[in-house]
Amino acid sequence: MSLGPAEVAKIAHLARLAIRDEDVPAYARNLSAILELVAQMDAADTTGVAPMAHPLNMAQRLRPDAAAEPDRRERFQAIAPQVEAGLYLVPKVIE
Amino acid sequence: MHEKTIAQLSAGLAAGEFSSEELTRAFLERVERFNPRLNAFITVTAEAALARARVADQRRQRGEAEPLTGIPIAHKDIFCTDGVRTSCGSRMLDRFVAPYDATVVEKLSAAGAVMLGKTNMDEFAMGSSNETSFYGPVRNPWDLEAVPGGSSGGSAAAVAARLAPGATGTDTGGSIRQPAALCGITGLKPTYGRVSRWGMIAYASSLDQGGPMARSAEDCALLLGAMAGFDPRDSTSADRPVPDYAALLDRPLDGLRIGLPKEYFGEGLDGVVAQVVEEAIAEYRKLGAETIEISLPNSRLAIPAYYVIAPAECSSNLARFDGVRYGHRCENPKDLLDLYTRSRGEGFGAEVTRRILVGTFALSAGYYDAYYLKAQQIRRLISDDFQRAFERVDVIAGPTSPTVAFRLGEKADDPITMYLSDIYTIAVNLAGLPGLSLPVGFAAGLPVGLQLIGDYFAEDRLLNVAHRYQQVADWHLRAPAAFA
Numbered sequence: 001m002s003l004g005p006a007e008v009a010k011i012a013h014l015a016r017l018a019i020r021d022e023d024v025p026a027y028a029r030n031l032s033a034i035l036e037l038v039a040q041m042d043a044a045d046t047t048g049v050a051p052m053a054h055p056l057n058m059a060q061r062l063r064p065d066a067a068a069e070p071d072r073r074e075r076f077q078a079i080a081p082q083v084e085a086g087l088y089l090v091p092k093v094i095e
Numbered sequence: 096m097h098e099k100t101i102a103q104l105s106a107g108l109a110a111g112e113f114s115s116e117e118l119t120r121a122f123l124e125r126v127e128r129f130n131p132r133l134n135a136f137i138t139v140t141a142e143a144a145l146a147r148a149r150v151a152d153q154r155r156q157r158g159e160a161e162p163l164t165g166i167p168i169a170h171k172d173i174f175c176t177d178g179v180r181t182s183c184g185s186r187m188l189d190r191f192v193a194p195y196d197a198t199v200v201e202k203l204s205a206a207g208a209v210m211l212g213k214t215n216m217d218e219f220a221m222g223s224s225n226e227t228s229f230y231g232p233v234r235n236p237w238d239l240e241a242v243p244g245g246s247s248g249g250s251a252a253a254v255a256a257r258l259a260p261g262a263t264g265t266d267t268g269g270s271i272r273q274p275a276a277l278c279g280i281t282g283l284k285p286t287y288g289r290v291s292r293w294g295m296i297a298y299a300s301s302l303d304q305g306g307p308m309a310r311s312a313e314d315c316a317l318l319l320g321a322m323a324g325f326d327p328r329d330s331t332s333a334d335r336p337v338p339d340y341a342a343l344l345d346r347p348l349d350g351l352r353i354g355l356p357k358e359y360f361g362e363g364l365d366g367v368v369a370q371v372v373e374e375a376i377a378e379y380r381k382l383g384a385e386t387i388e389i390s391l392p393n394s395r396l397a398i399p400a401y402y403v404i405a406p407a408e409c410s411s412n413l414a415r416f417d418g419v420r421y422g423h424r425c426e427n428p429k430d431l432l433d434l435y436t437r438s439r440g441e442g443f444g445a446e447v448t449r450r451i452l453v454g455t456f457a458l459s460a461g462y463y464d465a466y467y468l469k470a471q472q473i474r475r476l477i478s479d480d481f482q483r484a485f486e487r488v489d490v491i492a493g494p495t496s497p498t499v500a501f502r503l504g505e506k507a508d509d510p511i512t513m514y515l516s517d518i519y520t521i522a523v524n525l526a527g528l529p530g531l532s533l534p535v536g537f538a539a540g541l542p543v544g545l546q547l548i549g550d551y552f553a554e555d556r557l558l559n560v561a562h563r564y565q566q567v568a569d570w571h572l573r574a575p576a577a578f579a
Contacts, residue, residue: 008452015410015455016417016432017448027452032531033511034453040399041469051471052478054301054331055527056551061330067358075194079425088419089175091428 001039002032096121097257098574100557101314106258106435108155110453115155115165116430119148119209122167126211126258129578134233135243135252136173138180139212147209153208162317162341170264172213173199173220174305175294184216184228184246187363187416187442188422197294199263199305206321211259212316213540214249218444219299219413220270222246226507227446234503235278236575237541241500244274244516250308251278256297256578261309261318265295267302268401269496269520272532275308276495276544279534280307281571282556283315285553287527288333290319291326299408300331301505302401302524311436311571312561316340319554323569336553343555344562349383351560358394359519365498372494375535377544379492382563392478396473397522398514403457403470404525409447410454416442449510459541478526490560494519495532495544523548531557534570542570 003011008028012019026061071087082089096118099107107113123141130136144167175181175193176417177200182188204210217227218435225233225248233248235241236256243252247264251274254262264271266284274281283306290305297303307318320340326332355376360369376386390542418424419440425441426433443451457466484491499512507511523530528551532544565571 003456011452011456011459013436014459015451016414016435016439017443017451018436019448020440027449030443030449030510031452032458033400033458034449037511038399038402038453038457038466038470040471041403041499044393044396044473046469046472046476049472051468052475053471055478055525056333058284058288058331058333061334063327072194074421079192079194079421080462081418086253090419095375095430 001035003028003035097125097258100310101166101260101317102311104166105317107367108165109160111166115148115151115209117147119144119167119211122211122259127227129256129258132234132239133236133252133256134210134258135215135249135258136169137182137184137215137230137249139331140210141177142243144209144211151209157208161204161206162351163321165209167211168203168260169210169250169253169259170200171216171247171263172266172383173216173265173296174263175208175296176200176213176296179213179297180355181213182229184218184230185442185444185447187231188545189229189423190431191334191421195294197320198291199295202324203321206411208321214253214262217246217251218447219296220246220265220267221409221450223269223273224501224506225249225540226442226503229444232503234579235500240501240503242277242503242542244277244496244500246270247276247308251275251280251282254278254280254308255575261307261314263288263305264308264335265303267299267307268524269517271282271306271308272530272544272546273496273517275540277500279542279570279573280310281312281315281531281533282306282310283319283531283554283557284523284529285319285323286529289323289529289552291329291332293328297412299405300412301408302405307468311349311565312531312558313341313344316344316558319413323347335365339366340558346559347558348379348563349382351384351490352488352490353379353384353386354389355386355482356389356391356394356491356493358391359493361511362516363497363515364494365538368498368543371536371538372425372541372545376492378564378568382567389484389488391484392524393476393480397477397525398518400470400473400477401521401525402453403466403513404474406450406454407457408418408454410458410497412450413447421423439444443526446510471475474525477522481526481528491548493546495546499538499541499543503545519546527551528556529557531561533564535568536570
């Protein structure tokens with residue numbers, strides 16, 4: 001499978017990644033080459049093979065539904081780009 | 096002091112030959128002197144290290160010392176360290192000061208280890224040469240024009256150049272074993288779940304695993320003993336006891352069955368590397384082991400499946416870096432979408448961008464069955480190959496990497512060629528098995544690593560098999576001339 005510049009731009013949008021226009025052709029080439037590598041999977045017959053999501057086939061462990069971590073909002077907000085009154089600031093979403 | 100292994104340093108501390116403060120000062124001086132040539136450290140925490148060393152000395156005086164108490168170590172900059180920048184090799188986290196310690200950091204601190212600083216790495220652990228780091232490439236202490244391997248290249252170079260006697264690393268597709276091989280040190284990727292991933296910045300969560308990097312298997316045993324164990328904060332942590340790895344090192348190898356996968360000795364393997372690996376295997380026969388040719392028929396599918404699974408998980412994990420709560424934020428965003436896309440576009444380098452894009456594509460509507468599901472089915476085939484092999488053999492051996500360290504820049508512009516340098520390590524992550532690389536000689540003046548693969552939770556066996564070799568060979572004690 002090969003990807004063109006328009007497809008790369010669409011994927012970049014899905015990934016919320018700004019890519020400079022001049023870099024798009026190189027990404028298109030790289031991504032096509034990676035997908036070509038990945039296409040080697042097609043040679044394997046996987047009919048009826050159960051997918052493996054976790055190496056140890058462990059069931060997801062559950063814990064009691066109770067708060068386990070202390071409130072550390074101030075510590076976490078100290079490293080945020082922009083906060084005010086305990087809130088994370090972003091540009092206006094609705095005018 | 097710097098030429099000693101952790102085990103020797105621990106004995107020296109116990110005998111009162113030197114204090115942790117003296118030891119820490121000696122390593123900090125080496126870091127200051129040699130790091131400008133290697134770029135192995137991103138952050139050096141000299142003052143905090145000396146303070147911790149003094150605390151370790153007091154602990155020893157109280158008679159409460161453990162084997163690692165007072166031993167200086169370095170942490171890969173992927174592990175969160177409370178109050179210390181944790182960059183993950185990325186511009187995205189260039190100013191990120193972690194608000195807590197990773198479990199691995201906490202456990203090693205509790206054992207009394209003294210952190211010297213944070214080591215350089217490929218950005219978000221995505222790379223095999225350390226050239227994708229925002230902080231520039233690390234250089235290989237054996238040849239400053241060669242790469243140290245990646246992504247734990249800073250840890251590998253720091254240990255090889257004797258800037259730290261041991262370090263932590265992480266391994267998603269070979270990131271502990273391949274740099275260990277290329278820098279001539281010993282590195283262990285444990286079984287998935289053996290070491291907590293809590294506070295270890297996630298790349299591909301079903302593959303990522305932290306582990307020790309040091310000069311000898313004995314040192315790795317000491318480090319792993321402190322790092323491993325159940326952690327309720329990591330939902331994939333294995334709830335089983337941690338063996339006393341150091342106490343299990345000396346078991347004889349008589350009757351050990353070593354499997355040699357024919358797929359690991361074929362096309363693509365450098366001739367001199369093959370010869371050095373064969374010599375190491377011959378040494379194992381002298382130690383009483385029996386070698387058996389085996390086949391891992393789906394080996395060639397490991398890289399293709401990995402480059403679906405790892406990018407898919409990475410695109411999901413790295414979605415959290417959005418410029419809102421922490422990490423890089425672009426200047427003057429005009430709206431929320433602009434804030435997201437420009438913060439991420441500016442914060443991530445090219446290789447991270449490539450993997451996010453591949454993963455986003457593979458998981459996008461209509462492609463799931465052809466890519467992610469197919470890759471997970473192949474993952475099962477690969478895992479089944481190993482399980483069949485372990486019915487006949489105790490450990491599997493082969494080269495860690497198809498070549499010795501390559502030139503800086505040689506593969507930097509060709510992602511596919513770079514990916515192939517992990518051809519022998521990736522399948523181990525897909526299966527979730529433990530793997531170890533130990534130095535077994537040189538080719539063209541550069542170190543060659545032997546990879547040992549074990550069954551689930553057989554870290555004790557791998558360390559034992561590596562240790563017995565290191566009792567009769569001294570490759571792990573060789574120091575690069577410029578850093579001896």
